[in-house]
Amino acid sequence: MIEAIDVFRAFEPYRRKAIVAATGTSGRHWSEVSSYPARDVSLGGAMGQATSAALGLALGLPEEKVVLFDSEGSLLMNLGVLATIAGKGPENFYHFLLDNECYATTGGQPVPNAAGIDYAALAKGAGYASAYRFDDLEDFTISVGEILNEPGPVFVSVKIVPEIENLPMGMRPARQGRSRAEMFRDLRAELGIAAD
Amino acid sequence: MATQQQAQILRPETLVDAFRQNGVTHVITIPDSETNYLYELMLEQPWLDIVPVSREGEAFGIAMGLNLAGKTPVVLIQNTGMLESGDSIRGMALDAGFPLVMVVGYRGWTRRGKITDSVARYTEPFLNAFGINYYLVEYDADGDRLNTAFEEARETRQPVAVLIGDEYHGWNR
Numbered sequence: 001m002i003e004a005i006d007v008f009r010a011f012e013p014y015r016r017k018a019i020v021a022a023t024g025t026s027g028r029h030w031s032e033v034s035s036y037p038a039r040d041v042s043l044g045g046a047m048g049q050a051t052s053a054a055l056g057l058a059l060g061l062p063e064e065k066v067v068l069f070d071s072e073g074s075l076l077m078n079l080g081v082l083a084t085i086a087g088k089g090p091e092n093f094y095h096f097l098l099d100n101e102c103y104a105t106t107g108g109q110p111v112p113n114a115a116g117i118d119y120a121a122l123a124k125g126a127g128y129a130s131a132y133r134f135d136d137l138e139d140f141t142i143s144v145g146e147i148l149n150e151p152g153p154v155f156v157s158v159k160i161v162p163e164i165e166n167l168p169m170g171m172r173p174a175r176q177g178r179s180r181a182e183m184f185r186d187l188r189a190e191l192g193i194a195a196d
Numbered sequence: 197m198a199t200q201q202q203a204q205i206l207r208p209e210t211l212v213d214a215f216r217q218n219g220v221t222h223v224i225t226i227p228d229s230e231t232n233y234l235y236e237l238m239l240e241q242p243w244l245d246i247v248p249v250s251r252e253g254e255a256f257g258i259a260m261g262l263n264l265a266g267k268t269p270v271v272l273i274q275n276t277g278m279l280e281s282g283d284s285i286r287g288m289a290l291d292a293g294f295p296l297v298m299v300v301g302y303r304g305w306t307r308r309g310k311i312t313d314s315v316a317r318y319t320e321p322f323l324n325a326f327g328i329n330y331y332l333v334e335y336d337a338d339g340d341r342l343n344t345a346f347e348e349a350r351e352t353r354q355p356v357a358v359l360i361g362d363e364y365h366g367w368n369r
Contacts, residue, residue, distance in 0.1 A: 041264070046287030049257035052249075053288065056261020056269070059222070059247065080250025084258075087248055180292070184264055193266040196295060196350075 002137045004098055004160045008033040008069075010141040011096075014148050018094070019057065019064055019187065023050040024071030025104040025163055031177060038190040042180045043068075048077030051095070055085050058093040058152075061191070065092050065148070072099040072119060073111050079122070085153050086127030093152040095123070100162035108164035123155035131155040206362060207336055208234035211299065212241060214342035215270060218297075222247055222262050224255040225272040228301050234272075252277030253284035256296075263294040274301040275319040275359075285326060285355065295349035297342075298328075302359040307334070323357055330357035 004026035012033050021043045022030035034040050043053035054068035075081075075097060085093065101114035124131035129151055134140040140158060147154060165172060178186065188195060211234060215223065224247040227235045238244055249255050252273045259269040273281070278300050289296050304313025311317060323330050329348065331341040342358060349356040 043257075043261065044287075045260075045291055046253075046257065046283045049253065049260075049284050049288050052254040052257025052284075053261040053264075056247075056258035056263075057265050058261075059245070059258070060262045060265025060267040078251070078254060078257075081254055084247075084249050084254055184292075187264065188266070191266075193264075196263065196266070196268075 001135060001159045001161045002140065004100075004163065005029040005032065006137050007096075007098065007140065007158055007160060010137065011067075011144055014145040015067070017065070018067045018148075019061070020067045020069070021050060021054050021057075022069040023074055024069075024098060025165065026071065026098045026100065026160055027069055028175060030069065038186050041183045041187050042178075045180065048074050048081075051075060051078055051081045052084070054095075055081065055088065055090065055093065058090040059088060062090070062092055064191070065094065066090075067094040067096065067148075069096045069098055072097060072101070072117070073103050075119070076111055082123050082126035082128070082155075086123075089127075089129070090153055091129075091151040093154070094148060095128070095153060095155045097155065097157045098160045099157055100160050102162050102164070104162045104164050107166045108162055119157040120155055123157075128153045128155045131157070133157040133159075135159040205335065206333060206338070206360065208237045210336050210339045211342065212237050212244075214339065214346070215244065216241075217343065218346040219268045220270050221245060221267040222269040223272050224249060224258050224262075224269055226250075226252055226255075226274070226277060228274040228303070231272070231301060251280065253281040256281060256284040256288040259296055260288045260292050260294065263292075263296070269296065271296065271298045273298070275303050276315050278357075279315065279318060279322055282322075282326075285328075289355045290326065290328075293353045295346075295353055296355040297345050297349050298355055298357045300330075300357050300359050302332075302361045305359070305361050307361070319359065328355050328357050330359055332359045332361050334361040 043050040058066040120131040120133040222245045255271045262269040304316030345356045
């Protein structure tokens, strides 16, 4: 298993101008690593739907590379989206899955069939152009640059170490950073998209 | 007689014309048993991109992403799927605050007789609970309500529903 922040550190040198959305408990580390915050965006709001929103973004911006760091708990709530993505086949879409096998934010309870699901096989079977799985940081670091040069939709499943939170919500430190609306405003400004 | 009968139904062309007039770029949809003519007509439009989804809740996340990209999506689903989509409507449409017209097949609704399909009974209470305004469209003559819905969505930056009370065949009257 790999630390989530190491996944982001290995990815970042190859990010270039890609739009990046990171979800889930582990996704918070992306802001510690990102060198291009104006192209970072939060697509959360309803569990499972960040994946759909990232697809919408990729379909609406076919000239831009869109990278989603998803979580397995979220994906399981919207598993049909794999077929939806494959059906549209966006070549600019890169779907990374950070799989910690549990609901880390609720105390670490396992997701259904936690260790027994091959998400890359699901994605490939749904019709993604290619799919990979990693549980070793060195392998991931060697491969990620080439993977990002492939035509999408590409799926990359990475086993990560769970960072379990068990304090009551009110006792957890507040996360700093831009709101979803602020990130939308900043991304539109970066891309020259007028507000509707 | 044929012309008179024609006037009594809602033609799919009326919806597609409204989509074009209002700058719609994408229709995110799960076809239902009543909307195949509309689906086939939409596929023929080179200016329109159809996004088929696996479950209706996806449609609202995809719509949010498309809006962020500067596009103009419409969601086209049946009322059963709208009920399934509650949390997505909340988190990805209402909370995100962007113009979105939801065209919703009003399964089970009839102007005459007793409504026996539970989904028809729950449709309007659902929309009222979420604070989503809606317009009933039954005939071609109701077509201006489509433009009204688009205008209202743009003005309020909120979802507005269009309930298709009689889906292109005139059987509900």
